[in-house]
Amino acid sequence: MFKHPFYKYSFCLLLIVDIAYALAIVISNSAPISIDTVIASLVWFVTFYWVPVWAAxxxxxQLRKNGNKKIALEWLIAVVFMATGNVITDHVLVSLYDDYRPLGVFVIFNGLIWGSCIYCICIYIESKKKVASEKHSRKKAQLATLRYQLNPHFMFNSLNTISAYIHTNPDLADEVLHELADxxxxxxxxxxxxxxxxxxELAIIExxxxxxxxxxxxxxxxxxxLPEQLKSIHIPPLIIQPIIENAIKHNAQQNSLTVNIELTVIDNLVRVKVSDNGIGFNxxxxKHxxxxGVGMKxxxxxVNQLGNSKINLSNNNGAVVCLELAL
Structure with a gap:
């Protein structure tokens, strides 16, 4: 029942509030900290903060679990439980200390203030968490969409490659078809x-x-x-292959094409540099x-979705793509 993160975090926060409130009273009254002060502070924590908040x-x-989520009702529950907790606290302190002055009808006002504040803070934290969760879900969905766009693009190019020699060299076509299936x-x-x-990733590129x-x-x-120790690092799937595919596709008419793939690690970034001896980028x-085409876009x-990563395009006796991914 109490596995919800709210209980763990609220206990710590309420304890801090109770201690801070008790210290503020001690300092404002210029009174020393005594055993009575500690007991009173403990009573306030248990009967006014901890138990009412957790019960509410x-x-x-439970109401939310049953499909009942109404802000006005939840706010009322928070206020009633805090006011009830204040009444209980008042009775306990009156029975313990003769000089304690009960709050009387002010327990209602106290419950209204504390219940409203605690409930509003919780609602605010929930809304921020929900926004963050939705943002993460959208980001994940966008990345998946981009992956799904790349897959058919790559598949069609590969099928065109197979069709070029399926009649002239069936054995080779069969071998390549198995590679494509993998x-x-x-x-x-x-x-x-x-x-x-x-x-x-390198095995698939091969x-x-x-x-x-x-x-x-x-x-x-x-x-x-490729330094041997880099093989154990992790990168997003199918992030390098489209760059190599782009280099080959745009230089297919050359008599000779050399593609260089270089990987290094610099300041918690893995740098992937793919260069060729082709016509370069226009x-x-x-600029953009x-x-x-679909691949580089x-x-x-x-890369923009990944965060702390970037990609740069340049020309140096051919096209150069420098991809930096945060480790």
């Missing part, structure tokens, strides 16, 4: 994962490159610069970060 919360949560299976298996091991090498033969050369792509949007 339990009833409110890639699509990987895409489905990682659909709900936000991070996967880099080594796993399968993709096998498809492209079957098409281009010796025209396509791929060079890796001015529009350099993507052209008219979706990569840009995915």
């Amino acid at each position: 919360a339990a009833l409110i949560f 890639i699509l299976r990987y895409s489905l298996d990682t659909a709900e994962q936000t991070l996967i091991p880099l080594e796993q 399968k993709y490159l096998n498809i492209e090498k079957a098409r281009f033969g010796e025209k396509l050369q791929v060079n890796y610069t 001015e529009h792509v350099l 970060g993507y052209g008219t 979706n990569i840009q949007q995915r």
